[in-house]
Amino acid sequence: MQIIGPDLLVFGVDDVPACHDFLTAYGLEPQGYSPEKGGLYLALDGTGLEIRRRDDPSLPPALKTGSMLRLQVLGVVDQAALEAVAAELGRDRLVLHLADGSLRTQDDQGFELAFRVTTRTPLELEAEKINAPYHPGRPVNVVGVTQDMPAKPRTLSHIVLFTPDIDVAVGFYRDRLGFRITDTLTGAGPFLRPQANADHHTHFFIRTPEYMQGIEHLACHMGGPTELMLAGSRMMENGFESFWGPGRHKFGSNWFWYFKSPLGCNVEFDADMDTHDDDWAPREAPMGPEASQAFLMQWRKKWAPGGGPGPKG
Amino acid sequence: MVTGVPLTTLADLPDGDSRGFEVEGWRAKVIIVRKGARVFGWRDLCPHYAGGTSMAWRRDAYLNGARTHLACHAHGAWFDIETGVCVQGACLGKRLTRVPLRIDEEGGVHLDRAPREDKA
Ligand code: FES
Ligand SMILES: [Fe+2]
Numbered sequence: 465m466q467i468i469g470p471d472l473l474v475f476g477v478d479d480v481p482a483c484h485d486f487l488t489a490y491g492l493e494p495q496g497y498s499p500e501k502g503g504l505y506l507a508l509d510g511t512g513l514e515i516r517r518r519d520d521p522s523l524p525p526a527l528k529t530g531s532m533l534r535l536q537v538l539g540v541v542d543q544a545a546l547e548a549v550a551a552e553l554g555r556d557r558l559v560l561h562l563a564d565g566s567l568r569t570q571d572d573q574g575f576e577l578a579f580r581v582t583t584r585t586p587l588e589l590e591a592e593k594i595n596a597p598y599h600p601g602r603p604v605n606v607v608g609v610t611q612d613m614p615a616k617p618r619t620l621s622h623i624v625l626f627t628p629d630i631d632v633a634v635g636f637y638r639d640r641l642g643f644r645i646t647d648t649l650t651g652a653g654p655f656l657r658p659q660a661n662a663d664h665h666t667h668f669f670i671r672t673p674e675y676m677q678g679i680e681h682l683a684c685h686m687g688g689p690t691e692l693m694l695a696g697s698r699m700m701e702n703g704f705e706s707f708w709g710p711g712r713h714k715f716g717s718n719w720f721w722y723f724k725s726p727l728g729c730n731v732e733f734d735a736d737m738d739t740h741d742d743d744w745a746p747r748e749a750p751m752g753p754e755a756s757q758a759f760l761m762q763w764r765k766k767w768a769p770g771g772g773p774g775p776k777g
Numbered sequence: 778m779v780t781g782v783p784l785t786t787l788a789d790l791p792d793g794d795s796r797g798f799e800v801e802g803w804r805a806k807v808i809i810v811r812k813g814a815r816v817f818g819w820r821d822l823c824p825h826y827a828g829g830t831s832m833a834w835r836r837d838a839y840l841n842g843a844r845t846h847l848a849c850h851a852h853g854a855w856f857d858i859e860t861g862v863c864v865q866g867a868c869l870g871k872r873l874t875r876v877p878l879r880i881d882e883e884g885g886v887h888l889d890r891a892p893r894e895d896k897a
Binding site: 477478479482485486529530531532626672673675676678680703704705707723724725726728729730 | 830831832833834835836838841842843848849850851852853855865866867869
């Protein structure tokens, strides 16, 4: 099944202007925004978020738990891939063919899903380059960081869902849609990648009681750890609040920095995630602080040691 | 006991709004929500995870979008402003830790007892 991953995540929120402030500070490009109706918030490749009011009649029904996530739109490589999804899911559920060419259905736990031929545009941007002894990554005279360098989310990376039944989730995403399990945090759940995407994960499931079903976080890929650190620091300097990070995960190796948001979930910057193919042997580790990260740090205001007596605190 | 410098004053707290205040020696802020002439004080510690984590998405932004509840903006749990009980989301049935407050004659809002040194 030639699925690439999330193209668009749709939310129904209580405070549209707050989400606008948050997502523009996070670095997504607003499109068609109005405080009454919401808008689109796009990463550089055109993937992103759609923000609407909770009572917007165009939205699919909400989960009973209060989660503001209303729809995941998954991108597939081409029309044939879309038809393969329709044929597979049409065997046991209603799959609507919408006028815009997309498919609309539900997974086995009531999360609303759409599929479309991806609308993302591949980027001609280089990855962050680092210099190491004997192996310079950057040409001479090219500096690694400037205070005002761009640090914008490049693409929607992954979504993490609180889900009451991991077996049901795996039964759908792996067995029906052909996702591969890359690794598992025992006690939480599996990381999955779709077949047309080498990223370590586009989906991760965490087992929770039913009253928590919903979205735990979403993440966008940055161009590298420096961009991630800069983007996160800019958020902190502007009064936004960190939830977890910066740090680097073990499974997936991605750098992370999570921020709380008015979308009812955390919103993460990530960078430098591992990629895999079907030769990969999935790992397993018990969920906990040790397995979750290689290291974890906490932001502080800029400070410098001078020549004189050290500052207090 | 009403002593020392108030954390804030009623005049500085817009009705129906929330603010967070640092207290020396405490690792988490105190959230104050004003409702008319009443104020409600809570530790800025969401009970979803052991030990608690802070709840605002932006400085002082502790209320949900409809401004009916305190909210943890990590996963969207909602808490009753007056009782601190979680009514929706990840901490259902758990509650926030109350911080007793007292208002003096000038409208100054004080911690009702001297803060204990925070252990965590
Ligand atoms: S940490 Fe507060 S709702 Fe999860
Ligand atoms: Fe993540």
